[in-house]
Amino acid sequence: MTDYYPVDALESPRFEGVPTFMRLPMERDAGKIDVAILGIPFDSGTSYRPGARFGPREIRVQSALIRPYNPVLNVDPFRKHKIADYGDVSVNPLSMEDTINRITNEIANILRQGCLPISVGGDHSISYPILKAIAEKYSAVGLLHFDSHSDTLDKYFGVKYSHGTPFRRAIEEGLLIPDKCYQVGIRGQVYSRSDFDFTMEKGLKLITMKELSKMNVDDFKKTIKPLAGVNTYLSFDIDFVDPAFAPGTGTPQVGGANSFFTVELLQSLKGLKIVGADLVEVSPPYDSGSITSLLAANLLYEILCILP
Amino acid sequence: MTDYYPVDALESPRFEGVPTFMRLPMERDAGKIDVAILGIPFDSGTSYRPGARFGPREIRVQSALIRPYNPVLNVDPFRKHKIADYGDVSVNPLSMEDTINRITNEIANILRQGCLPISVGGDHSISYPILKAIAEKYSAVGLLHFDSHSDTLDKYFGVKYSHGTPFRRAIEEGLLIPDKCYQVGIRGQVYSRSDFDFTMEKGLKLITMKELSKMNVDDFKKTIKPLAGVNTYLSFDIDFVDPAFAPGTGTPQVGGANSFFTVELLQSLKGLKIVGADLVEVSPPYDSGSITSLLAANLLYEILCILP
């Protein structure tokens, strides 16, 4: 049996011990594991409500409720892969530039050792430095991006790096293959009609919430079929989900998906060539009864279950 | 460009400044604007949980997240109309009678200057004095009423004016055209079978939640087609929405709509001849993480987008 397995909740109660992701062992040596779940507690790229810096900590706490076996996908990811809690990237809350470098370096180090990084934010600005490391290893990759916002703005307050701009930067720098980028769940008001210019010009694929609401899971799978065989990065912003299900986030947008459909969508990704993933924008100070962190822990688990 | 435009959140962060509705300028001269968003912070007509007096304040705060352009309806309401935050009607929390007069006078004054009033409650008792002013200008109008309760009781505790009785009073006084009144989303227990006597006798149209749950947006549009061309007042009680999406309200009723469908329903009203609207019963002390006020701000925005 693997050395990296969650503590058994039938023997040791869930409220016991120091909270790691899914009660897994800590392991800082990426060479020993297949998948590293790591925290990136950085929210200094936030334009509205901060607090995502506490995301990794609270998602760890709520993940104590996760059990190991997935009866829908018929898999126990902790037996299939060696998975551990890698700890956090050490960030600098007072410097975006310094933090970008730290994140890129840490992810690059994980990748170098053949380990797949699953990053827990933190705000969405962390995706850009992660993608820099990903592209360093794989060159440009595809993107499957669940979010209510497309995060392809040019600048906020005159600044180029923030949680509203990561995918524009990534595309500008050639880290992503534009026509292999799918943005799913986009909805709500925008600043002006020209907000979509970049997306259309570059050829990103938009699946708005309105469109998604008319799809079932099979329709969705068909729509993203072009990702088959493509190295794909998965980025999940919790505000994809409706605020009733995920109130604890920085820029909530009404009219989102419910938790059942969200889980089904993630399960449908089985078979994709995921090379890395993140789950971002969980902001515990704005949560109600920790339901957002609990949902995030479940989504993380589902991501583990669909890894190649 | 219009003088009445929301502060740009890409230049000035959303948490900055005194909170007005959607970060619009204040304007007390109705003659200068097309649409007045105004608060009516009155909840002394409440039978159970008070607190809706704080609705306008908190909806203003949460509306900081609204961006100007609606990609679904392809409209920027702030460019189409001159819209401003008109401030509040000055109410008397210790006197229903005094408050009824104050509301009717203020709304009449707004209407007189060719300005369309969008009122933010407060409890549902405010709809009756608003309708008095509306009917004064337009004579009897149609009604599109989203709510879990029909609010057509005769009395509460022997009193004629309260948040359970506005539409009975309005119909008795000829302010509404009974067979052009649509009540949408009605559900939950009632006091007795005879609660519907008034509705049926007068010929109001009831679309219960059970019926609505089987409709798509096109079905709904067909159902309310008789309102086409009719001067129509729109009254939206937040408890139309399920308590999971809108917990912050005085008399919540389970089994309501979700936020996605609610937004779609409002968007489908484009083309109606709306002559005034209110959004009522948001009670911030009972909210969780301000999701109710945030939803209310979004619904207000959608109402702005469908104005003629």
Place this chain on the structure above:
Amino acid sequence: MTDYYPVDALESPRFEGVPTFMRLPMERDAGKIDVAILGIPFDSGTSYRPGARFGPREIRVQSALIRPYNPVLNVDPFRKHKIADYGDVSVNPLSMEDTINRITNEIANILRQGCLPISVGGDHSISYPILKAIAEKYSAVGLLHFDSHSDTLDKYFGVKYSHGTPFRRAIEEGLLIPDKCYQVGIRGQVYSRSDFDFTMEKGLKLITMKELSKMNVDDFKKTIKPLAGVNTYLSFDIDFVDPAFAPGTGTPQVGGANSFFTVELLQSLKGLKIVGADLVEVSPPYDSGSITSLLAANLLYEILCILP
């Protein structure tokens, strides 16, 4: 008219008086009533987040909002049956064994007098001692069990009685007819694939959430048709519902039903031969804005409406 009728909220405001279930009179003499709603404030069988001991108290408080007449089922249960608040079973928070005896005795006493018990938990461990009393009167019965978990584990921490084991014990002791047991809404991860061995071996019927999500109410009715005419116990764990609608529970599971569908499912049970029911696992310390307790009060009401 019956002596057992809720206080009239049009005369006496809902926030007035000592909170009993649905503002019904208290009645400890089961011989005088048809249906006893009783609290069983026991949560010492909880493996994770305790607090369900406060369930009966808070559900009583929130049930003040229930009105008597059900327009969907066209029934006023308080006129059809003599229903009262029976008070609580006196439990021993420091002893599972003692409490099991107390519950079985109290329920047996209620049943002996021809009264139908509706129990409000408390955690799910209370179903086992209730079923002992039920089977004593009716011999083995059918089970309709709404839950995200099947609660058929063998042991927790080496202990046989807990909120994860009641139905295994009940089947082992012949209190239930295995192939007349329906478990509805099961979802989420489990400990291992073998978790379902007992269920399959014994022939329990599983309707997972995934399956249920593809059913409408008529499909559901067809599926549970074999229960027609069978003495059936109804056990409703609030975590059947999604955490967005019912956050206040001990072991929440994402991906559950919404409140509208849940109410419809309960309404569809009309015609079943219900011999007893419980509603369990409402944990007020983890609730947000009391929406879980409010939903629970509504579900209790719907159960009253479908009693034979």
Place this chain on the structure above:
Amino acid sequence: MTDYYPVDALESPRFEGVPTFMRLPMERDAGKIDVAILGIPFDSGTSYRPGARFGPREIRVQSALIRPYNPVLNVDPFRKHKIADYGDVSVNPLSMEDTINRITNEIANILRQGCLPISVGGDHSISYPILKAIAEKYSAVGLLHFDSHSDTLDKYFGVKYSHGTPFRRAIEEGLLIPDKCYQVGIRGQVYSRSDFDFTMEKGLKLITMKELSKMNVDDFKKTIKPLAGVNTYLSFDIDFVDPAFAPGTGTPQVGGANSFFTVELLQSLKGLKIVGADLVEVSPPYDSGSITSLLAANLLYEILCILP
């Protein structure tokens, strides 16, 4: 032994049963008891944050923690007097006038039967109708009034009856002996210097918080010595206490007493000729962790311990 004694928490856990004040029996026949604890859930006289209508309910809930014996005063009030939960005065949330009459009548009825009323508000407007009944029986009485505000304004919004005016009305109508009125704990800003004109003109005694902060309990006892032998009404507004200890109130004022000193002050009243008392302005929707209601329950208990 008395029939009116709290349920024993060593036998029946505190979270069990329908919550009455201090787990006492209900008794609506004032003739059978010496002291009636009753709720007056009325807050329609509130100028700022409503919610005190839920005070009686939540104070009942929190009073489950009270044990019977007072080791400081060496008394068990439940053995010394027959004390019961009388239930609530039925109020009319939509009419101040109607409610004033109902309160005066109910209190008069209690007094007529030789029973002492301890009223739990509700907002401070209830003291005026109570004093009408008190003065009817005793003619003008002395007043011991703990509060941060003197509540002797003339009008709010042009209205004479509200939570800011009860003692002015009572003095104007001769219900109180002005120079036997002590207002304790007064602090914070006022509208203007003339706010104290009425107080000074009438000769009420003011013990401001600043003065009180320099006193110990003996100093305080000396200061109120003129009340000895005088029929005295005790009115306790929870905002006497600092918001850190009592956040759940409608118009909190910083700089108040702590809970230890407050309890000591109440204990020092032993020997006064109390003829009635109220505890008002607990507003549960604004409480944190129910500490205000818990404190209120303790203060009620201390009042019971000092009754003649």
Place this chain on the structure above:
Amino acid sequence: MTDYYPVDALESPRFEGVPTFMRLPMERDAGKIDVAILGIPFDSGTSYRPGARFGPREIRVQSALIRPYNPVLNVDPFRKHKIADYGDVSVNPLSMEDTINRITNEIANILRQGCLPISVGGDHSISYPILKAIAEKYSAVGLLHFDSHSDTLDKYFGVKYSHGTPFRRAIEEGLLIPDKCYQVGIRGQVYSRSDFDFTMEKGLKLITMKELSKMNVDDFKKTIKPLAGVNTYLSFDIDFVDPAFAPGTGTPQVGGANSFFTVELLQSLKGLKIVGADLVEVSPPYDSGSITSLLAANLLYEILCILP
């Protein structure tokens, strides 16, 4: 009478209208007023829990409860000075450098017009750029600094500007007169004994909480007597107060002052030559029942009352 006076709460209820500081008029022209209360919603200098960016907004909301007349100091500051809500400094949440410039410029502009600035943070990093503007006008000034931390660290994460370093920077740059700097209420653990080296070397005056706890107000006044006649800047960090009284802050420290003593201390400052003031580190997402913001509003009011 002045044009700058709070709305009268006896005529217009406190929950009405757009919330400005103390319900004062807005006035962006500093030349027209004596005192400008302004918000500086910047918290990107925070090392632990962010959220102080929402301080100005929530303190505005809670300040609705402030009445104009101070009976202790016998002053109505709104009659003595022309005071208005100046609005906020426009900050850049993504850039400390940019924000420092913006703050210094805005404060300089206010001072230039003979207006005294009272700034509401935001985190403590805002004091440094304010002091730059202050020193530009007055050259080096004295400091009266209430806080649990001395905020004289050299760097955080290698960065010079943050909420832990403002007074070190200010002293290094000659903005403050070191031996006229009083730091009051310092307590709790520090990083190492050398944390006090800078303070001692420079000759700052430390009044630890332990020392303060043994003082009464007169002792305190004597201690800070050397400030008499000196241009003095007042900086008040809300964590000076104990977390029970002010939980809503970023780095709370137990063992602080209560609200009564804090108010007394501020009142004792009457007579000092205050040339500017700030109140910082109120973080609404961490508040309980808004008591921190309410206290902050009261402290702001007391500061207004002691201005020369």
Place this chain on the structure above:
Amino acid sequence: MTDYYPVDALESPRFEGVPTFMRLPMERDAGKIDVAILGIPFDSGTSYRPGARFGPREIRVQSALIRPYNPVLNVDPFRKHKIADYGDVSVNPLSMEDTINRITNEIANILRQGCLPISVGGDHSISYPILKAIAEKYSAVGLLHFDSHSDTLDKYFGVKYSHGTPFRRAIEEGLLIPDKCYQVGIRGQVYSRSDFDFTMEKGLKLITMKELSKMNVDDFKKTIKPLAGVNTYLSFDIDFVDPAFAPGTGTPQVGGANSFFTVELLQSLKGLKIVGADLVEVSPPYDSGSITSLLAANLLYEILCILP
């Protein structure tokens, strides 16, 4: 330098990483350290509000704010002793008996290796099994017990082991030296006058809150002087502190100490021969803004500072 030192918050932000007590390293080998801080997440001995099982986890989280150096006592405990986070005792939430054994064994094991155990509850029932291990090593010891309750009841619901009985059991079994037992802060109502019989008979020393309120720290030190040189166990129930400062506890009692005095009392214990300590009854689900856990973390730190 020691291997056991908190992570430096000036280099690695406080919100980073898996939360251990005071950001110390984990160390399960007691032989390597001088002091073990360990969690005992057991609350099945609770009579009223459970939740203390989450105490160790949340106190770990809040302890991230602790800095290493104590300027009052002039000590850095992490340099003086080798201190680590030992992890938790594995408890059985479904069995008191089993848990008692597990605790006694784990503590005995720690003691055997010359390591001093500081236990973080959990409810107060854990003190009894700890004392069994302590007495095994040291034979009977003295007790310094801060609490609002004396916890010397005989039984709850007929059961001998619970959070109300540990010190009676310990005295009956000779684990404590009765006249070297000091119970400090006792207050509030009790069940009857005979509750103190055991205490008086056995000669325990009671310092009630009323007495303590008249003492300064020097008086207190004098009072407990007989403990000098005696092996002493320190047990700190968080409800010693007032609910305003520590709302998150199971059976709060008003009229307690504030945080400043509490810290001073602990600091005054320097010089005692402490052989073990616990801090119990922190119940996070009932906390407001985590102030109770934050205070508990500070009290733990102060205990570390006074160890011999």
